[in-house]
Amino acid sequence: MATQQQFAELASQLRGTLAVVREMARAMPPDCPPASAGVLSAISRNGEIRMSRLAELLDIDMSVTSRHVAHLAERGWIERAPDPLDRRSRLLRLTALGDLALRTAQDHVAEVLAERLSDWPDEDVERFTDLLDRLRTGFCEPRPLPRTNT
Amino acid sequence: MATQQQFAELASQLRGTLAVVREMARAMPPDCPPASAGVLSAISRNGEIRMSRLAELLDIDMSVTSRHVAHLAERGWIERAPDPLDRRSRLLRLTALGDLALRTAQDHVAEVLAERLSDWPDEDVERFTDLLDRLRTGFCEPRPLPRTNT
DNA sequence: TATTGTTATACTCTATAACTATA
DNA sequence: TATAGTTATAGAGTATAACAATA
Numbered sequence: 001m002a003t004q005q006q007f008a009e010l011a012s013q014l015r016g017t018l019a020v021v022r023e024m025a026r027a028m029p030p031d032c033p034p035a036s037a038g039v040l041s042a043i044s045r046n047g048e049i050r051m052s053r054l055a056e057l058l059d060i061d062m063s064v065t066s067r068h069v070a071h072l073a074e075r076g077w078i079e080r081a082p083d084p085l086d087r088r089s090r091l092l093r094l095t096a097l098g099d100l101a102l103r104t105a106q107d108h109v110a111e112v113l114a115e116r117l118s119d120w121p122d123e124d125v126e127r128f129t130d131l132l133d134r135l136r137t138g139f140c141e142p143r144p145l146p147r148t149n150t
Numbered sequence: 151m152a153t154q155q156q157f158a159e160l161a162s163q164l165r166g167t168l169a170v171v172r173e174m175a176r177a178m179p180p181d182c183p184p185a186s187a188g189v190l191s192a193i194s195r196n197g198e199i200r201m202s203r204l205a206e207l208l209d210i211d212m213s214v215t216s217r218h219v220a221h222l223a224e225r226g227w228i229e230r231a232p233d234p235l236d237r238r239s240r241l242l243r244l245t246a247l248g249d250l251a252l253r254t255a256q257d258h259v260a261e262v263l264a265e266r267l268s269d270w271p272d273e274d275v276e277r278f279t280d281l282l283d284r285l286r287t288g289f290c291e292p293r294p295l296p297r298t299n300t
Numbered sequence: 301t302a303t304t305g306t307t308a309t310a311c312t313c314t315a316t317a318a319c320t321a322t323a
Numbered sequence: 324t325a326t327a328g329t330t331a332t333a334g335a336g337t338a339t340a341a342c343a344a345t346a
Contacts, residue, residue: 001268002275007260010275013282014171015188019209020289021164022314025335035336038165051305059169064337066306088304088345110157116288118151124281125152125160131278132163138266139170172337175312185313201328214314216329238322238327 027112031075032105039068040094040102043078048093050083059140077101177262181225182255189218190244190252193228198243200233209290227251 002010025034032040042057043049049057055065069092072078077098083089094102117125152160175184182190192207193199199207205215219242222228227248233239244252267275 001264002270002272004257004260004264006272006275006279007263007267008256010279010282011174011256011259011263012191013279013286014167014174015184015191016286017164017167017282018171018313020286021168022209023289024161024164033335034165041162041165052303059172060336061338062305063307063339067336070306083304086304086346090305106158106161107154109161110154113157113161114151114154117157117285120152120284120288122152122156125156127277128281128285129156129160129163131274131281132160132167134270135170135267135278136163136166138270139173168336183312202326210313211315212328213316213330218313220329233327236323236327238320240328 024109024112027108028105029101029108032101035068036071037102037105037109039065039072040077040098040105043092043094044099044102048091050089050091052089054092072098075101174259174262177258178255179251179258182251185218186221187252187255187259189215189222190227190248190255193242193244194249194252198241200239200241202239204242222248225251 021034028034028037038058039054042054046053046057051065051069052062054069055062058065069078069080073080075097076095078092079095080090080092083091171184178184178187188208189204192204196203196207201212201215201219204219205212208215219228219230223230225247226245228242229245230240230242233241
């Protein structure tokens with residue numbers, strides 16, 4: 001396992017990454033802020049989905065998810081259909097307009113990244129994406145209880 | 151260069167990393183929120199520093215930096231000395247208390263990372279830290295003007 | 301009684317603009 | 324006139340708590 005020092009450095013770099021995410025956010029269309037793009041992306045990847053599951057995927061509170069979803073629905077980017085199996089619930093799915101908005105947003109950020117990271121070799125981009133994915137997965141997955149030292 | 155698709159995926163993973171940073175933030179002491187830790191860390195790395203330079207390093211507006219710095223000064227974690235060369239300016243430096251606060255905060259987040267990433271090999275942590283550093287550097291450094299197609 | 305989703309309220313972090321005091 | 328820093332105000336994103344409808 002890495003040393004305490006190494007983890008501290010990693011943590012610091014992760015905090016520093018917020019500046020990059022902020023920079024990417026500036027490239028987004030005004031009516032599709034990063035949080036909206038994240039919700040669209042999650043729905044697109046998963047297909048029809050419930051609010052509660054969506055909140056779980058995004059790792060944010062359902063109250064927050066609800067507000068983002070309302071924003072998207074106002075723009076006609078998603079549909080909220082009643083769930084025939086549970087009338088408390090709603091099933092969300094992307095509309096054609098929503099799919100277009102998502103693609104547009106993705107194109108914008110990809111362009112910004114391509115411009116700034118033009119000198120990165122392919123494999124570094126791949127490896128980086130993979131590490132980020134593993135980080136998120138390792139964090140958001142439920143963890144076994146920490147072992148006590150008995 | 152990587153494809154548009156690869157960059158889009160990278161962007162998505164970077165957005166997803168926000169969830170991890172939020173999770174780490176929950177492990178911070180209540181009077182040392184992540185933003186404060188970031189400022190302490192930057193001052194610690196650079197030694198005595200001016201406000202304007204600090205804002206540049208953190209890539210946030212000076213008005214925001216000013217508020218964070220005021221927060222730290224109230225707690226006795228930094229000192230603000232007048233700059234003998236320019237009386238408009240102030241020189242910031244960590245106090246012993248501030249150094250302690252920083253170390254405490256670093257220990258907390260490192261512990262969280264160590265717990266969640268216990269199965270990561272050393273080299274992955276190193277490589278990941280390096281990639282994050284290169285990303286931030288590639289983004290926050292001034293860029294040459296994009297070439298027009300003439 | 302518990303759960304799904306919504307709304308009201310508050311907190312953190314950031315940006316823009318107006319201000320002051322020096323340069 | 325321009326620059327360093329501060330403060331006031333606004334906006335995006337999140338969390339907690341109270342609520343309505345349904346299970």
